[in-house]
Amino acid sequence: MAIDLNTYRQTSLEIWNKMAPGWEEKREWILQDSMPINEWLVDQAAPAPGDTVLDIAAGTGDLGFLAGERVGADGKVLVTDFSPEMVEAARRNGEQRGIRNAEYRIMDAERMDLGDDSVDAVVSRWSYMLMADPAAALSETRRVLRDGGKLAFCVWQTPDRNPWAAIPGMTLVQRGHMPPPEPGAPGIFAMGERDRVHELVTGAGFADPRIEELAFEWRYTGTELWEMLTRIAGPIAEVLNGLPEDEQADVRDAIESGLNDFRQGDALVVPAATWGVVAR
Ligand SMILES: C[S@@+](CC[C@H](N)C(=O)[O-])C[C@H]1O[C@@H](n2cnc3c(N)ncnc32)[C@H](O)[C@@H]1O
Known part of the structure; x- marks a missing residue:
């Protein structure tokens, strides 16, 4: 792999900090189409009243808060993200919604500041494939999850199943604004192949995972597509926002x-497909 992973980590943190206001403002739009994914993840992780649930790379926290409804006042949800701006957005979201059983922490999934066996369940949506070292992040997840506790996460399938992201990415590559994705490098489609997901999860010490296909559609009207691309889409947004105005148009x-x-x-109604993964 030609990319330097430490540079990637730094750049990725800068990009996600910049994306936080967009995620905060558009969180209801994001949830409108993706709530079934959150429901699936929480059902699979199956936290019980009193449990501690960890949401890794939680963004604005909505998945964690949904899990928090299951654990009740005697349990808690750790809403974590490596981006301080995202954690603040999650905190504001939780406060506005009157959530009382959440704790907010800045935490890098590759190096978790949590004890061994300290959580009962883990959820994470669209995160591991973005990490410089997903194997390290999954090993850390295994370490902090108690024996028998469940991990439920999702990662995007291959580009052909996700034109909503593949077409913008390909357009930027074809016009010379982005290099083509390198095999094995972190990015939105880095865990697109089922075998790769299986290999990473079992390599981290989990038993044979269940890997299910979850398909849905993103619906864009008015300026929503462009707002998603420039304010939510992480590395794609970073490239688009850096283009001169005429080229951007x-x-x-x-x-x-x-x-x-x-x-x-x-409306544009664009297919999306993600792997839903459950492991213990
Ligand atoms: C695509 S967003 C998903 C946010 C949220 N999970 C959701 O689905 O709404 C990816 C998130 O991963 C976070 N992230 C990326 N790398 C991370 C890392 N190494 N440790 C923790 N968080 C990370 C980003 O800050 C960002 O909030």
Whole structure:
């Protein structure tokens, strides 16, 4: 792998800090299409009243808060992310919603500041594939999860199943604004292959995982596609925001025409597919 992982870690942290306001403002839009994924993850992790649940790379915290409903006032949810801006966004979200059983922590999933066997269940949505060393993050997850506790997470499937991200990414590569993704490098599709997910999870010391396909659609109207791309989409947003205005407009046209097959009336309804993974 030609990329330097320490540089990647630093850049990734900077990018996600910058994305936090977009995630905070658009959280209801994100949830509207993706709530079934959160429900699936919490059902699979199956936390019980009184449990401690860890949400890794929690973003604005909504998955953790849903798990928190199961553990009740005697339990707690640790809402963690390596981005301080995301953790603050999660805290504001939790406070606005009157959540009382959450603790908020800045925590890098590759080096967790938590004791061995200290949590009863772990949930994480769309995170491990972004980490410089997903094997380390999964080993850390195994270490902090008590024996018998469940990990439920999801990661994006391959680009062909996710045109909502693949077409914008390909457009930027074709126009010379981004290098093509390197095999094995971290990124949105780094755990797209089922075998890779299986290998990483078992390599971290979990038993044979259940890996299910979860498909849904993102629905964009008005400026939502462009807002998602420039305010939520992490590395893609970073590249788009750095383009000169005229090139940005041309890229926008190219992405919109690339997604035209998914037009339904005044909306774009674009397929998305993620692996839902459960392991103990
Ligand atoms: C695509 S967002 C998903 C946020 C949230 N889980 C959700 O689904 O709404 C990815 C999140 O992973 C976090 N992240 C990336 N690398 C991380 C790491 N090494 N440790 C902890 N968090 C990380 C980012 O800050 C960001 O909040």
